[in-house]
Amino acid sequence: MKLSVLVPAYNEEQSVLSCLNSLISLSYTDKEIIIIDDASVDRTPQIVETFLSKNVILVRREKNGGRAAALNSGLEIATGDAIITTDADTVVPADWLQRFKSQLERPGVVAVGGAYQAQNRDKPLANATSILDQIMNGVFKKSFVPNKLSGVNSAIKRDALLNSGGFNENSWWSEDSELGWKLSRIGKVVYDPENIVSTQYPDTWSGIWRRKFYWGYAMGLKFREQIPFNIKLWIRPTLFMALFISFLAFLVTVPYGIRVSFVPGVIFLVLCSFLTLLYVPPGVFIMARTGDRMSLKTLFVLAILPLVRESAYVYGLCLGFCKGRAGSITPSWKENIKRGGIEATETKR
Structure with a gap:
């Protein structure tokens, strides 16, 4: 099974190097690594270009469009049987893809969600937030959240993803949850609490508040559209x-x-x-x-x-x-939701 790893990146020059080093160290061989630069204004694309000789593909968008738009740009050129998503400020374990493959080969499974913890655990707030997420995701196994998928650590069968319309670019803060709801109508969406990645967490009270507020707002929009009948x-x-x-x-x-x-x-x-x-x-x-x-x-x-x-x-x-209404609140990094053109750069194979 060939796996395509999609990594959207916007102004991630401080963290993308660690992410890339973990990705090229993956023990799984039948894979492609696609970094989608969402019109960064820092040195993110230049850093990614230094990895082109290591079978990393760089997709450069002309206009910033947000995470879902960047993922769709990567999906256009991905050739894998399944699409794996993570973020540019995330470090993944060496057996990351093997764990996803074993889950995706189970009968009826169309998508797999993994767990996550703080990479910046030296920050008290980030560490405490990470511990809370581990309680919700590990101890309670995501029983009280809308679905099992998280954009920072997910695997989706390509055909199921395409049949679901790809990543919803209008669902700016919850494209992963919306996708999980759609995929659950097609097949099984499972959760693997042992497949853990390390990512950057907010380390200020205001950052924690904004993150949860945006998540709640997006969930409110979705609940109003179609309230899930799940107590x-x-x-x-x-x-x-x-x-x-x-x-x-x-x-x-x-x-x-x-x-x-x-x-x-x-x-x-x-x-x-x-x-x-x-x-x-x-x-x-x-x-x-x-x-x-x-x-x-x-x-x-x-x-x-x-x-x-x-x-x-x-x-x-x-x-x-x-x-609420879609588009009435946007994250500060998202200046333009219009989708721009893309340009792919890769090493010759």
């Missing part, structure tokens, strides 16, 4: 809506005395305690297993981080569901 997908937003409502009810009823504010106050404290027990003990286990230094600061961040992340997610979800 597990509503557990997280329902839980945090209950948390926020109980807290607001407590604040409103405080002036009326303890008898009135007692019930919402108790509900809020019970929910907070539940979240602490839900995330902190598994987080301690993960830190011990991965050899992370245990500190009170990390544990404190781990205790309050779910509230911040899910606040952003639920806020974005409600906003997108109630009054």
Whole structure:
């Protein structure tokens, strides 16, 4: 089975070198590595060009169009039986493709999603966020997220991807989730928690908030278009809506005395305690297993981080569901959603 690895890149001169070194070190032989430069204004394409002699293909777009548009540009020239996607700020393990191949050969499987962790684990916020993702993706095996695919670590059979219309360029923040929903109607979309890549995580509170808000907003748009009839997908937003409502009810009823504010106050404290027990003990286990230094600061961040992340997610979800529209909010790096021409450069084989 030939595998085509697609890597969209926009202004990634600080990280693309590590990504490329991990890709050319892959032990899988029947592969092609395609880097799609999405009209970078830094030295990203020049760095990629130094790898052309190592069977790396460079696709250069004339106009910035975003991640999905870049992936479609790579898909146009890809020749593999399956398409593998990751990001230019990501490092992959040597057996990455073998694991995908073994999963794709299972009967009825059309796509496989893998796990991810922070590459910049020296940053407290990034590390705590990574631990939370490992809890959701590893311990709970993505039971409470829309689907098993993640753009940073996915494999999709080429025919299924083409039959699904490729990557949706209008779904700017959730093209992977939308694709997962489409593919699940065709065949099995499975998840491999042991196939782990390392990627760059936000290491500021504002970066964490924006990331979850955008994700929630995109999910709100999709839920409004076609609400999934899967109760597990509503557990997280329902839980945090209950948390926020109980807290607001407590604040409103405080002036009326303890008898009135007692019930919402108790509900809020019970929910907070539940979240602490839900995330902190598994987080301690993960830190011990991965050899992370245990500190009170990390544990404190781990205790309050779910509230911040899910606040952003639920806020974005409600906003997108109630009054959002596609294209009304765009990430700062995406200046132009028009798709430009492409130019492919590769070494002679």
